[in-house]
Amino acid sequence: MDISGLSLTELRRLQTRIEAEIRRRSDTARKELLKRMQKLAAEHGMSLADVLGQESEKPAAPARKTPPKALAQPARKAAKPASVIKFRHPENTAIGWTGHGRKPQWVIDWLAQGKALEDLRASTEAAA
Incomplete structure (x- = not known):
């Protein structure tokens, strides 16, 4: 595919489509891998949670690009005590x-x- 003749707008549209496709394929691959791991664990008489040492068998949440608001704010330093007048x-x-x-x-x-x-x-x- 020759992209040198595309305009900037067309390149940005293409970039958006590519990023969406990467996310879709990544999600699909993650789900398929999870199913394969659950099947393998079941063949050995265990659950995936047992293998991973977890309490529940929930799949891990996908990584976020930006942290939640509570985590995005910097930690505040403890206030310094007022200086004593000498x-x-x-x-x-x-x-x-x-x-x-x-x-x-x-x-x-x-x-x-x-x-x-x-x-x-x-x-x-x-x-x-």
């Missing part, structure tokens, strides 16, 4: 810093005055 602003105790990341300007100013960072440490009772 240092408080000397004048406004509502402002705090965890000690991680960039130092806030008020901490930089405090240290520039020659004062110790430990003087800004939040009390453990206030954190609880």
